[in-house]
Amino acid sequence: MKRILIAGATGYLGRYLVKSFKEQGFWVRVLVRDRGTLAQNGPFFSPAVSSIVDDIHVGDVTKPNSLTGACNGVDYVCSAIGLTRQAGEQTFYDVDYAGNLQLLREAERHNVAKFMYIHVCKGEIMNNPIVFYKQAFTKQLHHSTIPTPIIIKPTGYFSDMSDILKMAQSGRVYLLGSGSYKLNPIHGEDLADYCADAMNANTVSELEVGGPTVFMHREIASLAFKVLHKQPKIVYIPHVVIKPIFPVLKVINPTWYALASFFYEGMGMDVTAPPYGKEELKDYFHSLLDINNS
Template identity: 45%
Template sequence: MQTVFIAGATGYLGRFLVSEYRRRGWHVTALVRNAARAADLPADRLIEAQATDPDSLSGAMDGADLVVSSLGITRQTDGLRYRDVDYQANANLLAEALRAGVQRFAYVHVLGADRMRDVPLVAAKQAFVDDLRKSSIPATVIAPSGYFSDMADFLSMARSGRVWLFGNGHNRINPIHGADLACAVAEATDAGTDWLDVGGPEVLSHREIAELAFEVLNRPARVTSLPDGVRRAALTILPRVTPRRIYGPAQFFLTAMGQDMVGARHGSRTLKDFWTTEATAVAAA
């Protein structure tokens, strides 16, 4: 039986990765910061360590055939920066994988990162990818367009009565469900794919996503478009007037909103079904 070592296992995507590799017959070792809090994770083995501390990783990957990392931070907490986690923690994982003789290292990146190198969150990820691709270990980089969970702001705005867009709302994205993305990751590593830009089965414009949010809530659509200059101005102003934990993810969101984010179509789960389930759960609560 082959062994996969999954970093970021307790995150949104990480949990789907653990389930998907187990479904495919892999022995799953999950890296966690607190084993007691991760007791519900369906992994075969939990290893408690801090990826930001290279000494704590010593021996953690012995016997592993594959490492899959979805490790990263969206909101900066505990004084950690993107460079500390998205770059350095993954670099520590790569160093240990090389020492342990792991056969392949897979990393979940961001689609279109080459167009967002001035965004700190993306720059840290891209710096690691650059190191990974220069290393001697065979690598698979998976670059998703965005998760269904990233679309939550559209649904939240619709609940409040109005969705605000930038420009004409014609930029497109095909977000993907975590389970479908985990399947795409597993298929890519099984096939030895070196790079995969991937998204969900439906390509939607921002305006279509806004209208879909109102449809799911069974409310009349109220969508207002702001001049794209507002988005560009916010990118300049936010770093000056908000703390890093606020403007970091906002920079990424605002930059991504200004371009198409479309990857190869994968999976079958739709945003409408995902949101309908969410809306039903909220209504029941």
């Protein structure tokens, strides 16, 4: 039985990773800051996993001493560590780069055979603080002593599409440009299954993956209105209106600049990848509505 450490196990994707790796026969240790959160359901329907983990290591990737022994006796590491927004004093550098690097060094000390890192699709051509530190870590991973580095690059999560449904509920959806850029987002459970499959395979080092259906952005907006039984009201914002805001935002609030520029870049290009999975966005939207109405 292969033994794996999953870091970021209480996040949206991390919980599904625990479930998928267990279903594929792995012994699973999790790295968490608070063991109590494992018993709670996570965001966007992600499950409680306390009953299925085999071992718990309490630690924080921003505190290197707390990681001692986390990789002892495991064959593989899978890191879903990363900030979706800056919280408190922790920065994107602290977590996405330095934190993952500390975990990588611990994995090297224990001769871990494979280290899987969850990155973002098209990260190599993006230019914003969030992706910069993720991309910087992937370079460290490629140059590490780990025999098999694996970098998973999903297009985007269904959970990210929740904001479009919220806008539709409020009456209007705002999109950049003409809304014609393409995206095939993936459900967290499908992505976790893909990661477990990739860990079991003799795989290449970098893998892009998306969900089963490719949409234009305006089609996602229209789908949100359709499940709400509302007439679509979509406002298209020209790029030239938004772009001049970024230099000012960078000075006033670097955190909001990092987040806004990340989404701006993602919305300003096609972000598609080979399709995988069975979950459809329409069903996910309906699930969100069922929860909100219950």
